[in-house]
């Protein structure tokens with residue numbers, strides 16, 4: 001950790017911290033936490049090394065461990081702290097102290113400085129990379145810092161609050177003047193939030209090509225695209241920004257989108273990773289995002305991001321389309337948007353990923369010759385004919401996905417924020433919200449040990 005890290009605070013953990021306020025009923029309370037570590041070797045926008053810490057586990061200090069507590073102080077036995085340090089050290093996590101200031105502000109007091117310096121010394125001697133401290137005031141405001149040296153703590157300015165509602169604390173500045181009409185609807189604060197999210201777009205095809213220019217018009221300043229496809233003639237019916245001459249020039253789709261963004265001159269920096277989401281070349285940049293739009297039509301990429309969202313706590317908004325001609329007079333036209341945040345069921349539990357197709361696609365990428373051999377021997381399903389696609393439906397699906405994200409930030413559709421899944425049927429002109437329940441043992445949406453676990457070896461604790 002060479003620079004001050006930033007934090008991703010997951011909604012269930014933030015709720016647990018808040019519950020200390022009611023539990024303490026006016027007197028201070030404390031808790032321990034563990035954070036996963038996301039090391040980013042090269043941030044796609046600044047090229048600098050960065051560390052993010054993701055909330056992973058929360059444990060309140062029980063009443064029988066309390067020595068004394070009032071509205072102005074709390075002291076407790078430190079046996080639990082020694083146990084916390086041991087767990088952090090063996091699992092490669094960062095330990096944290098949490099306490100409340102029910103009558104004060106979200107600011108560290110001189111007493112906090114003294115107490116924490118002592119505990120930080122113990123933690124660093126134990127061999128953990130740092131000790132995080134979080135304080136929550138009675139109004140729910142938070143402050144956080146990290147001790148990486150025994151006598152000096154560094155403030156953590158930027159916190160991504162990740163759940164059905166989305167927020168980044170610590171953003172500075174004002175939204176761009178060109179956003180005037182948007183500010184009239186959502187207000188300055190929400191517009192500043194929208195601009196501050198670093199957005200990943202996985203897949204530069206029909207939905208990605210529609211989605212990226214929407215982010216541009218919403219004032220997003222930093223985005224990164226993941227794709228390595230070349231435009232072809234049959235893309236021209238739906239790929240926003242594509243020209244006939246691009247087909248002749250065999251342009252990568254990412255180059256078309258970069259041109260769209262740079263010619264607009266609206267202040268967006270668009271980074272490009274020429275790889276499919278899930279390939280090792282994409283991991284670093286994905287970890288740097290505050291939201292990822294999954295605009296790919298492959299099952300392998302979707303399978304990867306489904307798991308990635310769980311381990312890193314970075315919201316993934318998945319767009320899926322299914323279109324087919326049923327008879328001479330009827331079509332099935334579905335668009336689905338699912339939001340993968342703590343508390344929502346995952347795509348596997350929803351039955352929205354075909355695990356067999358995902359494995360085949362992964363094999364095709366890793367070992368094309370082996371895949372062709374299996375296909376020739378009819379051991380794999382392989383791709384069928386290209387699926388139908390029409391620009392109006394792909395574009396509307398993209399807008400649904402972006403609107404869901406905006407609902408998470410601006411709360412325009414209610415304080416609950418993003419819905420787990422919306423399914424629009426263009427052929428029936430209706431929309432449904434399928435009820436999906438997490439499988440109790442699902443490692444992508446239910447098991448506590450995967451939530452916010454961040455970096456692991458192997459990556460995502462899996463071999464896919």
Ligand SMILES: [Zn+2]
Nearest residue numbers: 099101109112
């Ligand atoms: Zn304090």
Ligand SMILES: [Zn+2]
Nearest residue numbers: 346349442445
């Ligand atoms: Zn699941």
